[in-house]
């Protein structure tokens with residue numbers, strides 16, 4: 427039995443393509459593994475606060491020196507980090523907004539990028555070497571974009587501050603096994619977009635059949 431954390435980053439509901447693909451992924455995942463536990467974390471609806479001066483002061487105070495107020499300030503962040511530590515598999519749906527991630531998803535990453543909980547400095551003090559504390563996790567990133575060509579060597583590759591950034595941040599937190607499902611071309615619509623949808627859905631099928639055929643142990 428695996429624990430799956432679903433993080434949806436689109437501000438859109440039913441119109442969101444990343445949400446639909448994430449749900450398709452989860453439906454197929456749970457068809458393979460009906461006993462897995464799936465937990466949803468809503469992020470895209472602007473429901474998470476940005477970090478504040480008090481938050482920063484609390485996060486960078488050693489845990490043993492934190493006041494009750496500081497602990498309260500970090501309460502939500504701690505819960506979000508606990509969810510990540512709990513999960514074996516993370517699936518995140520993230521649109522590209524202005525070549526980066528929606529600000530609500532950035533707020534989420536700021537909340538969970540926590541010194542001493544999800545990462546640390548190798549020597550224990552600032553030394554420029556980050557050690558991730560999220561161990562043994564796999565991540566599936568569903569990226570939705572209006573334009574195309576953001577893959578490495580694509581004509582828009584230099585403007586991809588979305589999936590490259592998400593991979594960097596989660597990589598620093600220790601999540602190194604990250605596979606991506608990409609949906610592009612939304613702004614063009616028609617045949618061009620239909621082709622992208624088929625390609626993204628095919629990628630989900632391919633990832634899941636590969637994932638579950640290569641398991642060394644039978645699924646429980």
Ligand SMILES: Cc1cc2nc3c(=O)[nH]c(=O)nc-3n(C[C@H](O)[C@H](O)[C@H](O)COP(=O)(O)O)c2cc1C
Nearest residue numbers: 436438442443444521522523524525570571572573
């Ligand atoms: C505010 C805003 C900014 C966007 N910026 C970009 C962009 O920089 N590059 C791009 O390719 N698409 C951009 N798009 C298109 C979205 O990435 C596309 O609509 C995607 O499908 C959104 O994800 P969703 O369908 O899950 O909501 C933008 C859309 C919005 C609403």
